[in-house]
Amino acid sequence: MDQIEIDPRDQRAIRISKLEKLRAGGFEPYPARIPEGRVTISFVNKEWEHLRQISDETGQVIRPGTVVTLAGRITALRSHGKSMFIGLTDGTGDFQVYFRKNTLDESNPEDPEIYERAKELDLGDFIWAEGELFTTRTGEPTLSANRWGVAAKALLQLPEKYHGLTDPDLRLRQRYLDLLANPEVKRNLEKRALVIKTIRACLEDEGYIELETPVLTSLYGGAAARPFTTHHNALDIDLYLRIATELYLKRLIVGGFERVFEMGKVFRNEGIDRDHNPEFTLLELYEAFADYNRMMKIAELLVGQSARAVARFAEGAGETYFRTGEDGALSVEREGVLISFRPPFERIKFVDSIANITGIDVLKSEKSELVEFFKSNGIDFDPKQPYWPLVDKLFSETVEPRLIQPTFVLDYPVGLSPLAKRKADAPELTERFELFVWGMEIANAFSELNDPLDQRARMEAQVAQRAAGDEDAPNKIDEDFLTALEHGMPPTGGMGIGIGRLVTILSGASSLKEITPFPLVKPRS
RNA sequence: ACCCCAUUAGCUCAGUCGGUAGAGCAACUGACUCUUAAUCAGUGGGCCGGAGGUUCGAGUCCUCCAUGGGGUACCA
Numbered sequence: 110m111d112q113i114e115i116d117p118r119d120q121r122a123i124r125i126s127k128l129e130k131l132r133a134g135g136f137e138p139y140p141a142r143i144p145e146g147r148v149t150i151s152f153v154n155k156e157w158e159h160l161r162q163i164s165d166e167t168g169q170v171i172r173p174g175t176v177v178t179l180a181g182r183i184t185a186l187r188s189h190g191k192s193m194f195i196g197l198t199d200g201t202g203d204f205q206v207y208f209r210k211n212t213l214d215e216s217n218p219e220d221p222e223i224y225e226r227a228k229e230l231d232l233g234d235f236i237w238a239e240g241e242l243f244t245t246r247t248g249e250p251t252l253s254a255n256r257w258g259v260a261a262k263a264l265l266q267l268p269e270k271y272h273g274l275t276d277p278d279l280r281l282r283q284r285y286l287d288l289l290a291n292p293e294v295k296r297n298l299e300k301r302a303l304v305i306k307t308i309r310a311c312l313e314d315e316g317y318i319e320l321e322t323p324v325l326t327s328l329y330g331g332a333a334a335r336p337f338t339t340h341h342n343a344l345d346i347d348l349y350l351r352i353a354t355e356l357y358l359k360r361l362i363v364g365g366f367e368r369v370f371e372m373g374k375v376f377r378n379e380g381i382d383r384d385h386n387p388e389f390t391l392l393e394l395y396e397a398f399a400d401y402n403r404m405m406k407i408a409e410l411l412v413g414q415s416a417r418a419v420a421r422f423a424e425g426a427g428e429t430y431f432r433t434g435e436d437g438a439l440s441v442e443r444e445g446v447l448i449s450f451r452p453p454f455e456r457i458k459f460v461d462s463i464a465n466i467t468g469i470d471v472l473k474s475e476k477s478e479l480v481e482f483f484k485s486n487g488i489d490f491d492p493k494q495p496y497w498p499l500v501d502k503l504f505s506e507t508v509e510p511r512l513i514q515p516t517f518v519l520d521y522p523v524g525l526s527p528l529a530k531r532k533a534d535a536p537e538l539t540e541r542f543e544l545f546v547w548g549m550e551i552a553n554a555f556s557e558l559n560d561p562l563d564q565r566a567r568m569e570a571q572v573a574q575r576a577a578g579d580e581d582a583p584n585k586i587d588e589d590f591l592t593a594l595e596h597g598m599p600p601t602g603g604m605g606i607g608i609g610r611l612v613t614i615l616s617g618a619s620s621l622k623e624i625t626p627f628p629l630v631k632p633r634s
Numbered sequence: 635a636c637c638c639c640a641u642u643a644g645c646u647c648a649g650u651c652g653g654u655a656g657a658g659c660a661a662c663u664g665a666c667u668c669u670u671a672a673u674c675a676g677u678g679g680g681c682c683g684g685a686g687g688u689u690c691g692a693g694u695c696c697u698c699c700a701u702g703g704g705g706u707a708c709c710a
Binding site: 120121123185187188189190191192193194196205207209210211212231232243245246247249251265266267268269270271272273274275276277278279281286290332333334335377378379380382383384385489491497498501521524525526527543550553581582630631 | 635641644645646647658659660661662665666667668669670671672673679701702703704705706707708709710
């Protein structure tokens with residue numbers, strides 16, 4: 110059986126032959142479990158002073174090290190003939206394991222091969238090792254193994270340890286390799302989990318309840334986006350994947366819940382770039398007897414607390430892109446600019462912000478004036494678009510890029526805000542804000558429109574806009590939603606927050622892809 | 635959808651004017667009982683993203699295609 114020729118080019122075949130040698134020698138390469146009593150590496154590192162072996166100046170052992178069992182993946186392998194050093198990583202940290210022939214042989218007289226078998230180990234294999242904790246001559250905390258075993262053999266090589274994995278395509282398609290090779294990727298995903306946990310805890314503290322609304326719906330609405338479609342076989346109907354949770358959460362407000370939120374995936378059939386992914390996690394929250402001023406407070410709370418939590422984590426991990434000021438102010442450094450997350454955030458008005466930069470008063474202006482501005486400033490635009498979408502374009506081009514520090518932009522025109530309540534003293538404006546950070550929209554909130562007749566009129570206008578060629582406008586009026594409103598919805602404040610974008614900013618990541626575990630990629634043909 | 639750039643060993647990258655395909659890590663063989671990007675000696679490893687074209691000759695020049703990145707457009 111040893112006579113089978115192995116092509117030395119085929120490293121997988123080499124590993125399979127090692128696996129067979131281990132199994133033949135009584136080392137099961139895929140055991141169901143390892144010996145009980147395994148401790149984590151972070152525990153050993155934390156308790157190191159209590160656990161380690163203590164020697165006097167002459168090197169005499171005064172107190173033996175504690176015997177523990179560790180398990181993890183082999184990340185380094187340095188063989189020295191009759192001893193070897195193994196770098197071991199578990200989910201909590203790194204630790205060095207020392208295999209010494211004499212020690213292993215003396216502890217296992219029944220198995221004369223126990224040291225030799227270790228020569229069948231490769232980088233990437235999972236092993237367990239039980240032994241005594243000591244400090245090497247060079248000061249490295251180490252476990253000297255008395256016993257060891259395979260926990261799971263790896264058949265393929267891991268990425269190179271020193272340069273890591275940098276091919277952007279491979280990083281996304283084989284994210285597990287990216288995670289192993291690039292520690293900051295794992296930290297960024299941990300920050301994502303931390304932000305989600307922090308936001309849930311804050312909202313629960315505020316008396317909010319979390320409910321899940323349908324993903325599969327026969328109508329789509331609550332946002333301007335093109336949907337994904339799918340099909341239900343038993344009912345034989347086409348369904349849409351939701352583009353927002355808004356219209357269902359408002360039904361829950363009508364039904365008597367006063368503080369409700371959902372944090373879940375929504376799906377928008379649009380392009381992919383550094384702040385867009387077709388499926389993304391959206392937080393939406395609604396509070397009865399609240400308005401958009403209350404939503405600003407909640408936004409400051411959620412963003413502020415998330416920033417605080419991420420800062421604590423980043424400091425613990427030794428990262429330096431985060432600063433904590435003397436007064437507890439938190440800021441993130443991006444491209445040399447400090448972004449401060451200390452509430453209250455700046456507040457500017459939508460109409461004023463455009464006028465200050467362009468001189469155009471969008472409430473009095475006309476389409477021709479916008480067109481002229483675009484042309485003279487060399488900005489590409491779609492001349493077929495109606496007035497209000499062009500106003501939005503004007504805002505995106507001139508104001509948005511300047512909104513680096515967290516900034517609330519207040520009081521959007523009603524033409525851009527089909528679901529927001531009009532301002533009592535300025536009916537052409539709405540009680541709506543968006544929160545921008547680093548030129549990116551993070552949150553969108555308003556005093557919700559609860560006048561069912563006004564809501565119907567605005568939805569009809571949208572459907573007409575669709576008919577006129579706006580593919581992002583809804584295709585049908587959600588009559589069931591309007592019926593719900595006609596039964597009466599209290600004055601309500603509502604807000605949506607793009608979780609991924611918030612995490613991108615707070616983690617210092619360069620794009621949404623970095624903090625999304627598995628962003629959408631084109632399948633390989 | 636459009637423009638620009640990239641694609642060479644398992645990984646990270648060189649490759650000059652168009653003239654025999656290179657390095658480090660990883661792998662393989664051997665030495666080595668406190669190493670740590672271990673060291674030392676030796677060995678193997680390539681559809682140069684794919685398909686065409688120009689040429690005596692193409693990793694290198696041209697065209698098309700695929701994938702990725704950046705930008706533009708789209709995304710209230």
